[in-house]
Amino acid sequence: MIRKVNVVTAVDAKAKFKLSLLCTYKYIFYYDIILIIDKMEGKKLAKLTPMMKQYMEIKEKHKDSILFFRLGDFYEMFFDDALTASKELEIALTARNCGQDEKAPMCGVPYHSSKSYIAKLVEKGYKVAICEQVEDPSEAKGIVKRDVVRIVTPGTITDSEILNEKENNYLCSVFIDDDGLGVSYVDISTGDMYTTEQKDNLSNNINTLIDELAKINPTEIIANNFLYEREELKQQIVNRFNVVLNHYYDWAFDLSTARKAIENQLSVISLDGFGLEDSNNSIKAAGALIEYLNETQKQSLEHLNTIVPYYIDRYMVLDINTRRNLELTETLRDKTKKGSLLWVLDKTSTAMGSRMLKKWIEEPLVDSDEIKNRLDPIESLVDNVVIMDDIKELLKEVYDIERLVGKISYGNCNGRDLVSLKNSISILPELKKLLIQEDLNKLSVLGSNMDTLEDIFKLIDDSIVDDPPVTLKEGGIIKGEYNKDLYELREASTNGKQWISELQQRERERTGVKSLKVGYNKVFGYYIELTKTNIDLAPDNYIRKQTLSNSERFITPELKEMESKILGAEEKMTTLEYQLFLEIRDEIKANIKRIQKTSKIVSTVDVLSSLATVAFKNNYIRPSINTEGIMNIENGRHPVVEIMLEDGQFVPNDTLLDNKDNRISIITGPNMAGKSTYMRQVALITLMAQIGSFIPADNANIPVVDRIFTRVGASDNLAQGQSTFMVEMSEVANILNNGTKNSLIILDEIGRGTSTYDGLSIAWSVVEYIANKTKIGAKTLFATHYHELTELEGKIDGVNNYRICVKEEGEDIIFLRKIAKGGTDRSYGIEVARLAGVPREVINRANNILKDLEDRDINKDNVKEINVNEELKESSDVKEVAFTSYNIEDNNIDKDSLQLDLFAVKEKELIDKIKSIDMMKVTPLDAINILYDLVSKTKEI
Template sequence: WAIDRTVTSMGGRLLRRWLEQPLLNVHDIQQRLNAVADLKEQFLLRQELREALTGLYDLERLTGKIALQTVNARDLQALALSLDKLPPLVQILNSVRDGWLKELTAQIDLLPELRELLKAAIADEPAAGLKEGNLIRPGYDAQLDSLRLAASDGKNWILTLEAGERERTGIRSLKIGYNRVFGFYIEVTKSNLAQVPAHYLRKQTLANGERYITPELKEMEDTILGAEQKAIAMEYDLFCGLRDQASGRIRSLQQTAQALATLDVIASLAELAERENYCRPVVDLSDILEISQGRHPVVEKVLGPGRFVPNDLKMDMAGERLMILTGPNMAGKSTYMRQAAQIVLLAQAGSFVPAASAQIGLVDRIFTRVGASDDLSSGQSTFMVEMNEVAQILKHATPRSLLILDEIGRGTSTYDGLSIAWSVIEYVVDRQNLGCRTLFATHYHELVDLDTVLPGVFNCHVEVSEDNGEVIFLHRIAAGGTDDSYGVEVARLAGVPDPVVGRAREILVQLEEENVGRQKLKIRRNARPMDGQLDLFASTIALKNTEGILDRLKELDIQTLTPLDALNILYDLHQKAHKTGRTPG
């Protein structure tokens, strides 16, 4: 709904297909962009075109029903009404300048013979069923008209007979009715049975009266019903002929429907670009992805005019190609990454984009790994789902792909998650593996130092302002990394009880002072990717082993220790120290 401005059902479906299947051919993309630009510039023409399209029925589905022989009279009436609107629509399109728009206009077949035939044949308010009559307009077929007249005159005769019988018998409540079982009958209430003439033949006894027939009534019944049944059968035959006439023009109808749907989508995208201040993107074969003042099309619509904070993005496969994006939750990291993907998608679908300017080096695939959820049906945990998705991305991505990776590794323990996130970054940024353009959001702030050893990695963060202890999310993307997550403040904003928030602050301060779980990564500048860069885990193991040595020393009773025992213990400690990577000095 944020970008759909189509006015026909077939246009709405085609827009969805364009977005689901963006183009990979720059020429085809430019063809769409040129057409959108032409209609964007011609405001009056665009408005007239959209108004003309508004009155059209769903020709795609009507054509499908005709092909499948499931069409009814109302469908053919809708087809006739739609065909009747095409001549003025084509007249409007005669002033378009774009070559592709002219081609689309030429593909619209007005089908004047079929249009006039259906207008002359189909009744004004046709029945939904095909065996009930009222399908064909009076005057279309002389034989059908005569049958209808016979049936109509017979019904008038019935009304005259009913009035005459009331007068002759003196039974004011006498009435003539009809049902499918007994046909026409004369109904008399119990209180008037004594006045029933002798020539009436009893047909049915009711709780409140009797039903009778007469030879004269049955004779007219045969005439009326015979005429009606013949008329219904003839109407059906005439309708089938009309349906066959429409079936013979299936190809023209399909071509016309496709052209009209395409025009609707182009006009929709032009209207969107004009109303929402979208720009025309430059789509080429470069490896650049540069967006100035980009906006998220959906979030911007939800927030309202002027409230969304636009941001820039610049990367290319030869230089900075993998952004490590840090910042607190709720600051806008996911929105920023998704808006980049959506701008690329819109551009390659042939649409203008929500930005001041944009250059899109052609992207062959967009991969996203965002959110967290279990797959209960297959027994997969959140982390397993995440790893399956990462595996598929790394398996199918190419150097031309765009990767959106949000919080890789958060579904497992800190060290495991950090290891996986680091390894994925190394693999993706390496041009021998992928080297594709990637946005990588993370709360593992230790990763921000990877830009010093991995060519192509660069850091950005979402700016936050602190005012009297209050955290204000600015939603602006700035260069460089950050090591603050403001998780406690986010918990407070989410409504976590004050005692819990207060205690969380105390624990956070204590952990920071003790440097627990916040050791800085020691990254060697001469380390090769995938080759033992991580000193954090080795130092952690060493710390645990050192604590074991200290515990052993504390347990010793120096007063009772013999020289031989002392030598054995010293040898044991020496061996443990070697395992930690440290030797006693």
Template sequence: MLSLTPMMKQYLEIKEKYRDSILFFRLGDFYEMFFEDAITASKELEIALTGRDCGQKEKAPMCGIPFHSADTYIAKLIEKGYKVAICEQVEDPSKAVGLVKRDVVRVITPGTVIDPNMLDEKKNNYLCCIFLDEKGYGLAYVDVSTGDFFTTEGILENVDIIDALFDELGKIMPTEIICNNFFYDNEIISSKIRQRFECMINTYHEWTFDLGFAEESIKRQLSVISLDGLGMRDKNYSVIASGALIEYLRETQKTSFYHINKINQYSSNNYMVLDVNTRRNLELTETIRGKTKKGSLLWVLDKTSTAMGGRLLKKWIEEPLLDKKSIEYRLSTVEYFVDNLILINDLRSLLKDVYDIERLMSKVIYGTCNARDLIALKNSIKVFPQIKTFLKDTGCEELIDISYKLDGLEDIYDLIDKSIVDDPPFSVREGGIIKKEYNFEIKSLREASVQGKEWLSKIEEQERIKTGIKNLKIGFNKVFGYFIEVSKGNIKFVPDYFIRKQTLANSERYITPELKEMEDKILGAEDKMVALEYQVFVNIRDSIAAEVKRIQDSGKIIAKVDVLNSLALSALNNNYIKPKINTNGFINIKEGKHPVVEKVLEEGLFVPNDTYLNNDESRVLVITGPNMAGKSTYMRQVALIVLMMQIGSFVPAEEADICIVDRIFTRIGASDDLSQGQSTFMVEMSEVANILNNATQNSLLILDEIGRGTSTYDGLSIAWAVIEYISNPKKIGAKTLFATHYHELTELENKLEGVLNYKILVQEKGEDIIFLRKIKKGGADRSYGIEVAKLAGVRGDVINRAYEILQDLEKRDESKPEIAISVSEKEIKENIHKSNNDLQLDLFNIKKSNLIEKIKDIDVEKLTPIDAINILYNLHEESKEI
């Protein structure tokens, strides 16, 4: 067997260290891939698979891509969930002895992408680290492209660990997760996360999840001697997750990433908690169908002018505030903008010139920026002083405070303005990027180069005169340098001192000693100039990188101004009003509208509705009415109006006085989760269980069609019991909108304190109905299901047959005793089908028993079946003890 070639040995040694990545191995102007990597890449990238001699009997599978277009191919692989290790030459080939040294300079993963062309400019790209043990979890996540780093934790005694983790992951939607073995080995958790969030998830070195190591990792990154000042004292789970995440970045990025210079430690108590189902059901940032921004709340509110503002607005929507003072601060600022349309337009005009400073600075830190990026940074900074002045001159306390915090960065602007040409080339290694006035040596070399080229023009003219060859010209290429080109027909006029250099089909190329001497001077000057320009550029880039914290802070302030301005513009465009905030626990909305549905309907078609909820007599609204009448839209609009208030936005209503809610829960619609072995009904009940276990009196609950996934009596029993539990102040007592087709639930208004009936109005015209979309007090007596089916286009003969069956069922129902509903055990359930007399007889028998004292004041003759069943159940429970 032949030995491997030196190059292939080098490749395999490097590949061994990066077995989980596709290795892009730099050979000349190409990145080459070999063996399994080549087979995978050729398939995924749809490029030709060839072979290369590797010193073995059979050739190694090989494919390659041009290095100058690598970004496009890398993006495709990352999108498909692969890691890519970039292997470059790490020494000058001209100085290398033997094989040029190569090594991996960066590993690109879904969570470590920084190239703006591979990212959605208005979305963060989060890399997440999870540490889990029996007592709690730590969660840390970072957007490497902006430098934003966050961490939180949950302790078992305080939270349901898995639910809390899912809530956080649903908010950040990571593209990549690294974790410890304990987390990964829990197949139920890891597989559920992988399927729900469709992201890469892998374990990381177990030793990085050591508390001592993690502390040192953080200290080294942030250049601090203690974690106390970071708000992370006694936050061991956060420390472990953060330290491991930083180490992962060190291992993959292979460079300093000091744009990550702050860790934001937070608690879920700082923001309204929104679980994954609620975010999806309310369509906060994307639609349920299509996963598009259009049709979401973000789509309605996003009038931002910058990418940074777009990302911040999305974050605000995902993290509604709980602090009344902070909400009022945002609302007051938005109100000032709303009252000053000229200021809105002036700021929008300036903000449109601001590029994505956060991601520009990441490229500066990584050393991948070019001169055009610095010009983009300069043009962005140019408007900062004007924005400061506008804000300061408003007289608005909140905006004046922002103006003081905004650094104008005039020194950064001046540095770039004095050094970089206004329209630089794309490459930083070909010269022409530094202004000649900025550096005397560059100026001298450029003048020498220019003078040399002027001399060449004179030589060309002189040689034409001397030889009489009118089409003689001086040209240049990288292979032969400068040359004199003469057409075939004029070769007889070529003088003796022309030295033939190259023969072409239609011409000959020559050099002269004089031309060669000038070439050395010109090219020598140009080579020195290009090398010097690049070095000067690197120095400028490093000077800007040293100010990364100042530039990042200014970028965040600009983003904040952009978001506040956007919310004001949305309020003006949509006639929103400023909501009031109360601390008395009630929600009072007059003429409320759904912000998205109103937007997609023709003007004037949306029917607004009022809402009143409190902690007393109006805790639970049981809403009845036909499908498609607007129950779901109405309930969602209430949730969205509350959420909009808590992000600091004006709301779609005539009046709104709203209390702060700690959580919004939604249970809307139904779908199977077959991958997890869960039916529609199981999914529904899982979501209901989550709500009952986590809702508080300060929560807002949106429940639609609870119990519809099973048989009528089971479903009705569950819905009944859920309302009883939610409405009970000793259990939950939360403000709730409960839509149902179980008209029996309207009885609860007279049985449970705090439960009221509301219905969606419809107008009947013969066998047809018209949806009025208006909600008013009272309960509906039927669901109009067949009429809705008719509107949906179900065949006429099926509709007619349905009416016949309905009439037959109603006649049968009239001939049978009323059915009672109960959630009792088997003994009591056997009584459900008894007649009134049987139930009353049971109660008479009980009166004769030892339990007579319990029911001595009950008038059995006046009891309804449901009352009788409930009493029987309670007595049954007490009899167990007796």
């Protein structure tokens, strides 16, 4: 552990810095290191050793990365990289002679365990450049050539030991300017690549970008200079998504350069076949992404062989707040999968199926035909439970084919990876047979399109042993029968070893020494060993090779001849096996597209099977899908809460919304009674239906919605200096500016972040605006404690009141969790406070104050009679009636006078006394007495 580091940095060739560090292991020791740093610009690396000069030349090309420089069995780091890595990795910092007068700081990690160290650095936001030997040391003239073979960044990790197998690791590229947006993202561990674009004003493009990033959830973003220079936007992205954002060369986003990069990667002469012919912003983003991959991965990526363009309006738009509030893939509080919608629906058998399901949840469909194309096969599986279970059992044998293909493409797969691929492929014929049965409808189409890859299975089965070693260059991977030359070499080696074994027995009989043994080590090869007490019995043809403390080792001409044959055969075998393995890998690589196509079908079957399993076990039903805006849910249930509760405890509820008389539901009731659960339930049921899932209800007709908006809960955004109310209003503004008649809006307690009448007036106005068909006219659930809003029913068409039923038993209340028609005029706040454990003394005092306020009704006189918003009156949706409410838009009313003041009671008493005076019955003397009394009372206030 590094305890203390004091550094004085230098900027020119003769300047120095002194490093003092204290390291503790079994003992304490100090290093005082003086390092001379030569400027790289235009100067020779004088006096450096050849190895260090090579290091500096390579480092100069990768200044933004920590250079892992391969020396033997270690990756070494020097100079500033060593200082950084030793601190971040908590490893010892030492020193090495570099040819200068003073030593260079150095630290290193073992090659065989480097993955965890690389992952730790990448997780902290560093790039790691992997520098390897690129020529055989035995053939090198002078120092062995080295070069960077790969740069590891957060978005380019491929190691399955580091990645979460059930989540994609996306690298994202963003092109944005005043007129357009292009977004492209890729998971290089699977080869999945997508791109989209939008042509709009900058403000809308930024909003769309934030929504897309919320869906993609990348670990790394590269962007053009236009975005990177906007510090506020850049920080917003980094803070919101906890992502590494790097500026990338603007030339990479040039249209012609980007187009050429894509064409080269996909081996095509035109992008028309990919639907990108007129998508310039998509091309710019995707082309820069490929340039970045070429720069960092430094090899062709055969598994990245297609780009899927998509249109943003093909999927339901879910902004970052809605994704968070609905807890689609992780919970709000703990950021864990358990308790999310994904947790409920994910009963997949494969890692790639789990990733696809997560993508479905993140991207609900808006095309009713596409939705039905998912519902049909789920219904077939629910109706054929035996087949569904058989499919799930088969899929349990399937490994992560997508990432296995990625490893094959990268060239870093081993024998065990190929065996995993073979075992996965082995179930395909039986799976295909299950799927193509007539009563499975749409699943039969998937089965018919499935390539069972039997030739790939045969290739691996014929060539790779069932339990291959991890390493590739030590032999034991290829079956002897696969190759004639390998078979003969293996026979020679086996026969030679048999001869060695028989030699030991012959020599024991010949010498009469039962303890004689024939051994082998890498230094001396094969030898015959006799103990010191039996040395005199050594035959004349024994040649002394080595003397040990208790024994002597000998060789014979015959033994050395056989050794040459055995070792020669083993060396040739190892070399031949490695060559054969590369040939097998390359043959599989040539079939990557076929394997990827099959893996997508298997993943789709897995997701459909998972959704069918959940539907069957949880008693979900198939929803009817309509485009008329009708939402009619009978006994709907919250999919997550229902599972968290014991059987039978969840109370189902109905929902009726449409584009006519039932557009807005005003929901009143006490806190903790279930308003938020109910509203989230409706949103989740809608979303589940649009991903093609069965839903928790007895019956349901669900409309296709273009967006779901949620404004639920309150939280400060301290990082951006925004208060609770500012955050709330920003989210409301987003809803009002982007909602349409086909949206579903969930609003919970709008306006509570400010004073009572400010909040009421805002909530009132929001309801009016949403209700107006010429403005939005969206289906809306609006929970509120402002009971005055219940007066909107009957005043504005489409607004209806609902309440959470509560049963009162003395001072106790029981939440029935049932939604009923009609409003409520009580909030039960004090009762809820008592249930929450607020001290009895506070509860009693609160009841006294409440009674006093209700009796006095101190704000009653500030109420004025007003009409519905004049603009709304012109709409046919608003009835021409006046009603009593609060109107703080009236400039004649002092807003301060409307604020609740518990200390105004005496003033109110004085005003009430004045109002009670009947001037027609007061005599002059009485008037003088009354005036005197009033003046006296005013002095007491």
